[in-house]
Amino acid sequence: MTALLSIRDLTVTYRRDGSEALKHVSLDVAAGERLAVIGESGSGKSTLALAIAGLLPASTRIEGCIDWFLPSRSGVTERKAQRSSAKTTHIPLGGRDIGFVFQDPSASLDPVMTVGKQIAEVAYTHLGLGWSAAYAKAKTLLERVRLPDPNAALRAYPHQLSGGQKQRVAIAAAIAAGPKLLIADEATSALDTIVQAEIVALIRQLVAEDGMTLLFVSHDIALAAELAKRIAVFRHGDLVEIGTTAQVINTPHNAYTRALLDAHLGLDAEPLLQQAGTSP
Numbered sequence: 001m002t003a004l005l006s007i008r009d010l011t012v013t014y015r016r017d018g019s020e021a022l023k024h025v026s027l028d029v030a031a032g033e034r035l036a037v038i039g040e041s042g043s044g045k046s047t048l049a050l051a052i053a054g055l056l057p058a059s060t061r062i063e064g065c066i067d068w069f070l071p072s073r074s075g076v077t078e079r080k081a082q083r084s085s086a087k088t089t090h091i092p093l094g095g096r097d098i099g100f101v102f103q104d105p106s107a108s109l110d111p112v113m114t115v116g117k118q119i120a121e122v123a124y125t126h127l128g129l130g131w132s133a134a135y136a137k138a139k140t141l142l143e144r145v146r147l148p149d150p151n152a153a154l155r156a157y158p159h160q161l162s163g164g165q166k167q168r169v170a171i172a173a174a175i176a177a178g179p180k181l182l183i184a185d186e187a188t189s190a191l192d193t194i195v196q197a198e199i200v201a202l203i204r205q206l207v208a209e210d211g212m213t214l215l216f217v218s219h220d221i222a223l224a225a226e227l228a229k230r231i232a233v234f235r236h237g238d239l240v241e242i243g244t245t246a247q248v249i250n251t252p253h254n255a256y257t258r259a260l261l262d263a264h265l266g267l268d269a270e271p272l273l274q275q276a277g278t279s280p
């Protein structure tokens, strides 16, 4: 397993209340894997995602380190460790090396900019394309995320799209520069069940096609089991369990993981155990 990034002893404190949102977390993310991060509200999932993306507020106290192993963009195969102390600027660039999809696409999309421009801007900025090529790329991406009429969508404003369509646009923008890592932070939580399933299927397909690594943040253990090959379970800022999806679902070591599973089984017993470890 080749690591894409390696997190060691990461502790994050939001200064406002002084309590630790993440406590001495260490984990590796393998290149090309689909890793789910689960836990109840307030367990530190988003904090981990934001720390990896270098998006935590400047006032946050961050201890520990995140080592990146990024292949050169020039196509040189040699890989080198890039240490980006969590206290300093990240070497990976958000938007280029890391695509981030948030829960609420309305908050991440600019309401007064056309969808086409928002996606084209990522390609223009990070891929060095001219505007015409960047718009052509945006159209291709809108086709890839299966917007019904990509030409019309290019000219549309976010408010003219449904919630699911907006999330597709946000995904298109997130992958426009060909990031190595796609982080989806509760990216389907605001959507109804059918649209949620469509977006999960879309993420799975795009990640496979582009060979991206996926960090899928969710409070929903069933969704996590459906999409991920490994699951990391967080509680109160601690990483309490990490393992393959089949292991975490079928033979959880931690009492909290068992409680999460029991809560799910109490609601809907069917899909979860069938899915564990069976998806490609």
Ligand SMILES: Nc1ncnc2c1ncn2[C@@H]1O[C@H](COP(=O)(O)OP(=O)(O)OP(=O)(O)O)[C@@H](O)[C@H]1O
Residues within 6 Å of the ligand: 014, 015, 016, 017, 020, 021, 039, 040, 041, 042, 043, 044, 045, 046, 047, 048, 057, 219
């Ligand atoms: N900007 C912030 N300022 C102060 N405290 C914060 C901030 N963001 C998160 N926290 C606190 O850090 C802890 C972890 O929050 P975090 O959002 O990472 O958890 P989560 O598991 O993603 O939860 P949720 O699913 O509800 O977003 C919580 O106690 C939360 O209140």
